[in-house]
Amino acid sequence: MKITTIETFVLGERQLLVRIGTDVGLAGWGDATLEHRPGTVAAAIREMSGHLIGTDPLPVTRHWQRLARGGFYRGGPVLGSAVAGLDIALWDLRGRFYGAPIHELLGGPCRDRVRLYTHALSARPEHTGEPDRARALVAAGYTLVKAAISGPVGFLDSPRQTARFVRDLEALREAVGDEADFGIDLHGRVSPHHARRLADAVAHTGPAFLEEPLRPEHSRLIGQLTATTSIPIATGERLYSREEFLPVLQAGIAIAQPDLAHAGGITEVFRIATLAESFDVQVAPHCPLGPVALAACVQVDLAVPNFYAQEHVIDLRSADSRDLRLLTGPEVLVPVAGHLDRPTGPGLGIEIDEDAVRAAHRDDLLVPRGTPRWSHPDGGFAEW
CATH class of the missing domain: 3.20.20.120 (Enolase-like C-terminal domain)
Structure with a gap:
């Protein structure tokens, strides 16, 4: 079994899904949502996909090492979320291959x-x-x-x-x-x-x-x-x-x-x-x-x-x-x-309606509205 495709689907500012497809028809799904930054993480996933395309998806920990540590700069919310979405999808694939829930x-x-x-x-x-x-x-x-x-x-x-x-x-x-x-x-x-x-x-x-x-x-x-x-x-x-x-x-x-x-x-x-x-x-x-x-x-x-x-x-x-x-x-x-x-x-124990996901994808949300902007009474920045 080899990974053939890695796709991302922006469904909202708080929902970015990842699909990893294989040459045997099995697919795994993950969530890589970094709230209000879907396009940023989707770009990171595209850049990371070269570590996975053409490989066997089953050795998840080996893949995690390369995804999380394979770049000289690593960590943080953007790269962490990209790794997370891919990792979840790999575990979903592994569970489906073995016919067992991840737990x-x-x-x-x-x-x-x-x-x-x-x-x-x-x-x-x-x-x-x-x-x-x-x-x-x-x-x-x-x-x-x-x-x-x-x-x-x-x-x-x-x-x-x-x-x-x-x-x-x-x-x-x-x-x-x-x-x-x-x-x-x-x-x-x-x-x-x-x-x-x-x-x-x-x-x-x-x-x-x-x-x-x-x-x-x-x-x-x-x-x-x-x-x-x-x-x-x-x-x-x-x-x-x-x-x-x-x-x-x-x-x-x-x-x-x-x-x-x-x-x-x-x-x-x-x-x-x-x-x-x-x-x-x-x-x-x-x-x-x-x-x-x-x-x-x-x-x-x-x-x-x-x-x-x-x-x-x-x-x-x-x-x-x-x-x-x-x-x-x-x-x-x-x-x-x-x-x-x-x-x-x-x-993951759930079944994704792939057609519904594809229909819900929105390119316009690649420029999100972002989180609320709050100010203190003096006009200074306030934490949301």
């Missing part, structure tokens, strides 16, 4: 189902989370929900904003009760100094975690927070390798959140999870993307002992969801009581 090839399942969590976002300005949405999710069987702090957030924000944050988290706790939990995403919007202030202010609400309390370039400072709060700290969606995770693991985080579509794919995230296990840290893969990325996460979630919970943002309420329209047999990603049953199909 079976990684050592077999550690569990029978995967706990999910999703967002209880508020449409109201200045509010963190929506209690009614959180209450409905818990009623549907979710044991964990998440909300992001409203923004922009000042370097040391006002007492009024801090008090608002505290009231919002108290409302979330009341909504979910004490049989479920909520996490709070600080989204890298907060300074190390204000993060400590917020952690002190809301500790009584017992959040499951504070996510990304600092910007990734300040990861070396995260130990200042883990040492001064009882709230578990989660981070990692903008870290792309074991080497980048090691300092935050050593600093005492509780939950590692690598993104399979950014951090080198299944090969590297499995290794990150193994490294995290040595620090008694659990893994909750970051996944604000589509069904292919989610399916890849689920395969890793099943295979690692130290899995915590799986994020999703797409609508999984029924097989008729628009977010699952690219799949045939989408019911495999429809949860029961906030959990996904272990998929048993080969590879």
Whole structure:
């Protein structure tokens, strides 16, 4: 079996799929989405494809070494996402060749189902989370929900904003009760100094975690927070390798959140999870993307002992969801009581409607709108 084609499909600013085809008719699919940079990553994949065309797709780790380390300049979100999409597609192909789901090839399942969590976002300005949405999710069987702090957030924000944050988290706790939990995403919007202030202010609400309390370039400072709060700290969606995770693991985080579509794919995230296990840290893969990325996460979630919970943002309420329209047999990603049953199909465990993907490809999104642009009251740049 030889690789004959590598194609990319831009379906949106937050969805870039990769297809690896072979001379025996088997194909594997991956997700290489770097949000709002689909054209950049697609170009990187085209440049990397020479490492793969004409080769046997089955030795995935050997290919990963050449893709991730074959250039003198490596790493980072663009190249990491390109490697990730190709790696996921290679694992999907390997699973299909052997007629087994990827988690079976990684050592077999550690569990029978995967706990999910999703967002209880508020449409109201200045509010963190929506209690009614959180209450409905818990009623549907979710044991964990998440909300992001409203923004922009000042370097040391006002007492009024801090008090608002505290009231919002108290409302979330009341909504979910004490049989479920909520996490709070600080989204890298907060300074190390204000993060400590917020952690002190809301500790009584017992959040499951504070996510990304600092910007990734300040990861070396995260130990200042883990040492001064009882709230578990989660981070990692903008870290792309074991080497980048090691300092935050050593600093005492509780939950590692690598993104399979950014951090080198299944090969590297499995290794990150193994490294995290040595620090008694659990893994909750970051996944604000589509069904292919989610399916890849689920395969890793099943295979690692130290899995915590799986994020999703797409609508999984029924097989008729628009977010699952690219799949045939989408019911495999429809949860029961906030959990996904272990998929048993080969590879990623999902089936892609190739015609639908080709029809949805959009060249115009190669020039994306990008993320929102926020400013502080004085006109200075504010983190989104």
